[in-house]
Amino acid sequence: MTMKRLSRKQIIVPINSENTKNFMKDMNTHVTNINRALKNIKSDITADFIQLNNKEVVITTNKVAGTLDLQTIEKYIKNINNIESNYVEALKLPQLKSYLKIISIFYILEDANLPITADMVKKIIKDNHIFNNIILVLRPRVIKISLKSDTSIIWFDIWDIQSGSRAKGLINRYFNVGSYIAII
Numbered sequence: 001m002t003m004k005r006l007s008r009k010q011i012i013v014p015i016n017s018e019n020t021k022n023f024m025k026d027m028n029t030h031v032t033n034i035n036r037a038l039k040n041i042k043s044d045i046t047a048d049f050i051q052l053n054n055k056e057v058v059i060t061t062n063k064v065a066g067t068l069d070l071q072t073i074e075k076y077i078k079n080i081n082n083i084e085s086n087y088v089e090a091l092k093l094p095q096l097k098s099y100l101k102i103i104s105i106f107y108i109l110e111d112a113n114l115p116i117t118a119d120m121v122k123k124i125i126k127d128n129h130i131f132n133n134i135i136l137v138l139r140p141r142v143i144k145i146s147l148k149s150d151t152s153i154i155w156f157d158i159w160d161i162q163s164g165s166r167a168k169g170l171i172n173r174y175f176n177v178g179s180y181i182a183i184i
Helices: 017-025 027-040 067-078 118-127 165-170
Strands: 010-013 047-053 056-061 096-106 141-144 151-160 174-177 180-183
Touching: 010 067, 017 027, 017 047, 017 056, 027 047, 027 067, 096 165, 118 141, 118 151, 151 165
Parallel strands: none
Antiparallel strands: 010 056, 047 056, 096 151, 096 180, 141 151, 174 180
C-alpha cells in the first residue's frame, strides 16, 4: 500500500535553514537561472516556481525530473554566491511509504533460541541482497501468528517512489533466514 505526499513533479532541495532564507530571497531569479541551466543541457524540463513546504525548499517543474536534471539544478544551487555549498545535500524527488510483510519466518530462531526481534529483522534485511537500495521507514513489527504457532509475520515500511516499484520488486520474492526460506 502506498500513501500520497508531494507530486513527482516537485524536487526537494535539502539545505539548512540559513541557506533556505538566502535562497528564498531571490526565488524568481533562481527560477529563471535554473531554466537557463536546464535549457543549456537541452532538457525539456522547466522550473515553474519555488516554494517553501514544511521548512523544505521545493522546486515545482512541468515534468518529472531525471538524474541529469537533478544534477544540473544541484550544481546551480551549489554555485550561488550566498549559499554554503557544503550544506546542500543531493536533491531528491518525493518518496512515499509502502508497507510489506514477510511470512513464514519462525518465531524462535534456531541459532539464538530466542524470539525474533525487530533488531534481528533489521539485520536480516540489511544483510540480504534483495533489499539493496531499500530504506526502512520504521522498525519492523514482529507478530506471532497464534499462541500455538511457531511462525510469525513481520510487517515493515519502506521508502518508495510513487509507482511503488521498489515494493513491487520485493513482492513474492524468497530469501533465506538461516536455513529457512521466507517470502515477502
